[in-house]
Amino acid sequence: KAAGKRQWRHYQPALQAGLIERHELGEHLDSAIAIADSAFALQYQPIVDLATGGLVAFEALVRWPHVQRGMVLPDEFIPVAEESGQIVQLGAWVLERAVADTASWQHLSNGRRRRDQRPPLQVNVNVSARQFRDAGFVDVVRETVRNSGIAPGTLILELTESVLMRRDERVRADMQALGELGVGIAIDDFGTGYSSLSYLREFPISILKIDKSFIDGLALSQQQYALVEGIARIADTLGVQVIAEGIENTDQRDLLTSMGCPLGQGYLFAHPLPVDRAVALVRGDAELAGLQTIRGRPER
Numbered sequence: 093k094a095a096g097k098r099q100w101r102h103y104q105p106a107l108q109a110g111l112i113e114r115h116e117l118g119e120h121l122d123s124a125i126a127i128a129d130s131a132f133a134l135q136y137q138p139i140v141d142l143a144t145g146g147l148v149a150f151e152a153l154v155r156w157p158h159v160q161r162g163m164v165l166p167d168e169f170i171p172v173a174e175e176s177g178q179i180v181q182l183g184a185w186v187l188e189r190a191v192a193d194t195a196s197w198q199h200l201s202n203g204r205r206r207r208d209q210r211p212p213l214q215v216n217v218n219v220s221a222r223q224f225r226d227a228g229f230v231d232v233v234r235e236t237v238r239n240s241g242i243a244p245g246t247l248i249l250e251l252t253e254s255v256l257m258r259r260d261e262r263v264r265a266d267m268q269a270l271g272e273l274g275v276g277i278a279i280d281d282f283g284t285g286y287s288s289l290s291y292l293r294e295f296p297i298s299i300l301k302i303d304k305s306f307i308d309g310l311a312l313s314q315q316q317y318a319l320v321e322g323i324a325r326i327a328d329t330l331g332v333q334v335i336a337e338g339i340e341n342t343d344q345r346d347l348l349t350s351m352g353c354p355l356g357q358g359y360l361f362a363h364p365l366p367v368d369r370a371v372a373l374v375r376g377d378a379e380l381a382g383l384q385t386i387r388g389r390p391e392r
């Protein structure tokens with residue numbers, strides 16, 4: 093910038109390095125996908141009932157521990173996998189693993205959950221736009237659910253608004269097919285994309301996940317509060333559940349409960365957990381944090 097305009101050549105080496113880096117990452121991804129079971133792992137972040145503190149669901153989040161690169165985060169490799177199409181295979185692996193884990197956890201906890209009159213544990217799985225557009229996607233979901241034996245309603249697919257933006261026939265037909273299958277559909281990061289409440293009317297959406305950026309400002313700005321409350325109220329009227337993402341402190345939690353937002357997720361309760369720690373929660377051998385003053389729950 094200091095050198096004035098038209099000095100873009102300066103940036104070319106960096107850009108090139110970026111391309112090579114992406115290319116290499118893509119090749120590493122290829123070899124990892126070939127041995128997905130040993131190359132990738134899932135972590136599970138609890139989604140909690142804000143009023144009772146109960147564990148309602150886990151969001152499955154993919155992790156790639158890499159020998160040279162350390163822990164590669166999804167924000168780094170998912171975009172690469174989307175661009176190359178590798179996400180179709182990787183996404184199918186995530187879905188299968190998440191559903192298989194959940195099936196076994198439902199067996200562990202069903203008796204207790206029924207006694208406590210709680211519905212079976214659910215699992216939320218992220219689906220990228222490219223993955224959704226793949227011609228085989230609905231069949232993959234159908235097969236995965238069938239093979240696992242879980243009730244279809246206990247699987248929630250998290251889609252971003254970019255999927256719904258194209259209102260073409262294929263999107264419509266696939267959304268309807270998923271609806272008929274009985275799996276839940278959540279809009280992820282709601283409010284950050286081309287948000288339109290008409291999605292709620294046009295597609296079988298069961299959950300809105302309000303993006304963390306809205307929750308961040310909740311205790312600081314009346315406008316933010318009003319916005320979140322408004323979204324929660326409209327969703328409720330339409331019979332759509334709301335999950336608040338990225339709850340990090342008790343102020344945010346208390347404001348959300350006071351506005352009647354039913355469900356939340358965030359570091360206040362738990363970070364994404366490795367499988368053994370998720371199992372401990374399911375078994376009741378471990379407890380969630382951040383719930384002490386929640387309405388209707390005794391202080392510990």
Ligand code: C2E
Nearest residue numbers: 153154166167170186218219220338339340357358359364
């Ligand atoms: P997302 O689906 O919106 O997931 C929530 C992200 O926010 C996760 O990051 C989670 O660790 C983080 N998070 C949760 N609570 C808090 C909090 O209180 N504070 C802060 N600062 N962060 C919080 P993560 O695991 O790095 O994933 C990032 C994104 O990568 C996800 O955003 C999702 O879009 C994508 N992703 C992750 N796993 C998969 C996958 O299996 N398939 C696809 N297609 N995308 C995935």
Ligand code: MG
Nearest residue numbers: 151218250280
């Ligand atoms: Mg998500």
Ligand code: MG
Nearest residue numbers: 280281301337
């Ligand atoms: Mg999200």
Ligand code: MG
Nearest residue numbers: 280281303304
């Ligand atoms: Mg996100």
